[in-house]
Amino acid sequence: MSIEKHISLGEFSGFSLKRFLLLVRTELVKLFSFWLIQGGYVALLGIALIASYLVYHIEQAVKLASGSGYAFAIGLLLRGVDIGAPILFLMMCVIFSIEMNYGTLKNILTRSVTRIEMMLAKYFTAWIMIILAIGIFLAVGLGMGAHYYGLGDLTEDGYLLFPRSVMFKELAIALLFLMVPLVALSSLAMFISSFSSTMGGAMIFGLIAYLFFDLLGIIPNNLGIKIGEHFLPYSAFGFPTQRFVPLYILDDLPAGIPIQSWWVWDIQKMVIICGIYFIIFFSLSLVVVKKRDFTL
Amino acid sequence: MHFSPSSFNFKYKMSQPVLEVRGLSKRFGEISAVANLDLTIYPGDVYGFIGPNGAGKTTTIRMILGLIHSDAGEVKIFGYDLKRDYRRALSEIGALVESPAFYPFLSGYRNLRLFGDLSRRVSRERIFQVLELVGLSRRAHHRVRGYSQGMRQRLGIALALLHQPKLLILDEPTNGLDPQGIREVRNLIRRISQEEKITIFLSSHLLGEMEKVCNRVGIIYRGRLIAEGDVDELLGKEQDWVEVQVQDTESAQRFLKEKFPGLNPEIKKAGWLEFKKQDRDLAEINQALVRAGFKVFSIYPHRRTLEDLFVELTGESADVY
Numbered sequence: 001m002s003i004e005k006h007i008s009l010g011e012f013s014g015f016s017l018k019r020f021l022l023l024v025r026t027e028l029v030k031l032f033s034f035w036l037i038q039g040g041y042v043a044l045l046g047i048a049l050i051a052s053y054l055v056y057h058i059e060q061a062v063k064l065a066s067g068s069g070y071a072f073a074i075g076l077l078l079r080g081v082d083i084g085a086p087i088l089f090l091m092m093c094v095i096f097s098i099e100m101n102y103g104t105l106k107n108i109l110t111r112s113v114t115r116i117e118m119m120l121a122k123y124f125t126a127w128i129m130i131i132l133a134i135g136i137f138l139a140v141g142l143g144m145g146a147h148y149y150g151l152g153d154l155t156e157d158g159y160l161l162f163p164r165s166v167m168f169k170e171l172a173i174a175l176l177f178l179m180v181p182l183v184a185l186s187s188l189a190m191f192i193s194s195f196s197s198t199m200g201g202a203m204i205f206g207l208i209a210y211l212f213f214d215l216l217g218i219i220p221n222n223l224g225i226k227i228g229e230h231f232l233p234y235s236a237f238g239f240p241t242q243r244f245v246p247l248y249i250l251d252d253l254p255a256g257i258p259i260q261s262w263w264v265w266d267i268q269k270m271v272i273i274c275g276i277y278f279i280i281f282f283s284l285s286l287v288v289v290k291k292r293d294f295t296l
Numbered sequence: 297m298h299f300s301p302s303s304f305n306f307k308y309k310m311s312q313p314v315l316e317v318r319g320l321s322k323r324f325g326e327i328s329a330v331a332n333l334d335l336t337i338y339p340g341d342v343y344g345f346i347g348p349n350g351a352g353k354t355t356t357i358r359m360i361l362g363l364i365h366s367d368a369g370e371v372k373i374f375g376y377d378l379k380r381d382y383r384r385a386l387s388e389i390g391a392l393v394e395s396p397a398f399y400p401f402l403s404g405y406r407n408l409r410l411f412g413d414l415s416r417r418v419s420r421e422r423i424f425q426v427l428e429l430v431g432l433s434r435r436a437h438h439r440v441r442g443y444s445q446g447m448r449q450r451l452g453i454a455l456a457l458l459h460q461p462k463l464l465i466l467d468e469p470t471n472g473l474d475p476q477g478i479r480e481v482r483n484l485i486r487r488i489s490q491e492e493k494i495t496i497f498l499s500s501h502l503l504g505e506m507e508k509v510c511n512r513v514g515i516i517y518r519g520r521l522i523a524e525g526d527v528d529e530l531l532g533k534e535q536d537w538v539e540v541q542v543q544d545t546e547s548a549q550r551f552l553k554e555k556f557p558g559l560n561p562e563i564k565k566a567g568w569l570e571f572k573k574q575d576r577d578l579a580e581i582n583q584a585l586v587r588a589g590f591k592v593f594s595i596y597p598h599r600r601t602l603e604d605l606f607v608e609l610t611g612e613s614a615d616v617y
Contacts (some may be wrong), residue, residue: 026410034401103397104411107455110361110393112386286555292363296397 015117023113023121028128036199037129039262040091044133048140056148068154070167071254074174076141078247081134081178084172085243088133088182089210090203092126092189096289097202099249100193103296115289119190123282126186127179132180134175154254161256170253173262177246177270184239184274187281188213194288197215213277214240221290239277311339312375314495315360316462320369322355329355331519333369337463337497342466342489344510345499346602348612352519353499354394357467361391373463387415390481390494391471392462396452400441404432404451407440408458415459426454429491430484442498446477453484457492464488465497470505478505485509515606522609527602535600536573540581543591545569555584573597 031037055075059065099105108118125247145151145176162170192209196202217238245266249259301506317335321328330352337343348355356472358370359365362378362385376385393398398407405423427433435443443451449469456464469485470478486509490498500506506513507527514524523530542548545563552561552569561571578595585592606612 022413022419030399030402030410033406094359097510103395104399104401106361106363106393106398107364108414110389110391110409111387111459113414114382167533188455273400291365293358295358295364296610 007216019116020121020124023117024124024128027095027121027125031098031125031129034094034098036094037091039071041132042135043087044080044136045140047145048080048088048137049249050143051083052076052140055079065149067149067156067254068164068167069073069142069147069149069151070164070171071154072145072274073138073141074171074247074250074254076144077137077174077178078244078251080137080141081157081243081247082132084137085182085185085240086207086210088130089185089189089240090206091129092186093193093202093206094199095122095126095129095193096190097193097196097199100197100202100296101199105294106296109294116286119286119289123186123190126190130179130182130186134178138171138175154256156256162253162258167253170250170259174246174250177262178243178266180271180274181239181243181245182204184242184278184281185210187278187285191281191285191288194292210240213238217241236269236273241274245270271292305496313372314339314341314374315497316372317360318370318372319354320356320359320371322359322366323363323367328519329468330359330366330516333516333521335494335514335521335524339462339495340493341512342485342496342498342510344506344513345497345516346503346506346513346606347419347501347516349501351501351516353501353516354467355519356516357391357393357497357499361389361393361465362386363393388462390456390459390463391465391467392449392452392456393465393467394469396448396455398440398448398455400453401439403437404443404447404454405436406488407451408455411455412458418458421461422458425456429457429487430454431480442457446474446480449473449477449481450484453481453488454516457488460492461494463495463497467499468501469498469617470500470502476553478502482509483579503606509603513602515602517606517607517610524606530605531600531602535604537598537600538571538573538578538581539564539594539596539598540571540585541567541593541595542569542570542585543567543593548585551585551588551590555588556581 016293052072055072110114142151151164153163154167188209189206192206193202196205215238217236218241249262249264249266253259313336315335315337317333320330320333320335322330328540333352333356335345335356341489345353345356355364360373362382371385373385378385396498398404399410402410404427408423408426409418412423418603424433424436427436430453431498432447432450432454435447440448440451449472453466453469456466466485470481485496485498488494489509498506498510500542512524512526512529513530515522540548545567547561549561549569552559552571556576558574559571559576561569564570580599582592582595
């Protein structure tokens with residue numbers, strides 16, 4: 001690489017994948033040694049276990065049975081992600097704000113790690129945290145489902161509704177789509193915490209922002225406000241609620257309704273809405289961190 | 297009064313600067329924190345960056361390390377421009393900026409491992425080597441939460457040294473330490489300079505401490521560099537003075553003026569004469585006074601300190617510290 005090219009690349013010069021992965025590993029080691037993140041995952045596990053207990057006993061009470069461990073896992077995911085998402089969001093607020101809270105950002109940036117490189121590693125870490133959180137619900141759902149019903153085909157009165165291979169495939173696709181709103185949430189968490197000086201501040205403002213965007217799509221409709229809704233549905237603003245879209249589509253499966261296509265308008269809308277929010281918050285978080293003076 | 301780099305020793309002129317700062321400026325709203333600052337640090341220097349609290353030392357260091365953006369000026373580290381070649385510029389620097397920062401829920405060893413790996417892979421042996429150097433090897437696996445301020449400060453220095461940098465930047469390394477801790481850090485800096493053979497850029501408002509460890513200093517006052525140079529040159533032997541407690545002060549004053557032309561002793565307080573030393577032999581002066589029948593009670597040679605120089609340059613009282 002010529003000197004001129006090296007200079008013009010500036011921020012990205014000398015980028016190496018090995019170094020990036022090392023940064024991610026550092027993030028993971030640090031975060032998973034921190035009680036707040038450990039506590040967050042314990043809470044998610046607790047929610048998954050309690051929810052599975054409740055789902056099963058409610059099913060028993062109303063004499064409805066999932067019939068298949070996969071169907072049970074789908075029911076658990078639908079309820080568990082609803083409560084788990086804000087907890088996961090708060091955990092993601094910690095990823096950047098922990099450095100501001102303890103002043104350790106200066107240790108990272110003075111070790112010739114660029115700001116953009118650091119932020120990308122933090123985003124990557126957030127996505128790993130999302131996968132792990134979903135993994136907890138999936139593991140508990142399938143584990144408890146296997147315990148209660150076994151992981152067999154979905155049948156009703158001896159008739160085969162869906163073989164287990166279909167149940168597993170549809171569940172996997174739903175989880176992939178579930179990643180989309182959660183990734184968009186990670187950008188909101190990172191954006192909020194890029195302004196923060198403390199972890200507490202990032203989490204409080206993060207929670208306010210989360211609730212704001214969560215309610216934004218609901219309030220005008222509930223108040224009967226219809227202005228401009230045929231141009232832009234209010235639900236478009238409430239992007240955290242988009243997490244229900246793939247789960248609701250998946251929820252048809254245990255009822256015996258086959259999923260003809262995943263690439264339906266609701267999913268497309270979810271991808272567009274979450275994509276726009278992600279691009280906005282992702283870009284803003286990078287700009288804020290790049291421009292900010294760190295007087296730690 | 298400004299001491300230009302042209303007065304440096306020959307060895308300095310021959311080597312490329314480790315750190316070059318030219319025209320660095322930073323404003324925070326209406327306040328000019330640093331204004332048109334120039335600094336030059338050469339290989340092997342223990343450079344003291346001194347000034348009172350709020351003079352702009354930490355702001356300058358933060359700009360040198362890229363933690364805050366400068367409004368104007370350029371920083372070159374080992375010849376690499378900080379803005380254009382950030383990674384290379386910082387790759388040979390170890391820094392401790394203001395208070396040391398660590399994850400309190402991790403051990404000292406674990407903190408060093410995590411941050412150390414970001415520069416370049418460090419071995420377990422190297423981690424224990426620096427922990428040994430700062431006297432923390434026995435507490436290596438204890439959580440930082442339980443460390444005292446002095447221990448954290450030393451761990452901060454260990455972190456800065458971990459990847460064997462060629463330039464060590466220490467911002468107020470004795471902050472918050474008791475006299476014993478200050479002495480330990482001072483000795484540590486001397487040891488690092490001698491054993492690790494690295495250039496050290498040290499900021500502090502403790503002028504006495506800086507005089508003891510630095511060979512060159514830059515004095516910053518209200519965001520501007522008002523003096524920079526070799527400590528011996530700045531303090532200058534010609535500035536050394538002597539106090540003599542002698543009987544019959546006025547007669548002794550007349551006697552010395554006649555006997556040693558150009559000496560010009562003054563009576564600053566009753567019973568005491570004071571004059572510039574000017575490389576004169578004090579034994580000879582003492583002998584002349586005694587032979588002339590004057591009783592000499594005591595002779596105190598004085599050397600100008602950085603504090604004296606600072607007061608002289610700024611007109612401020614030294615008690616601003």
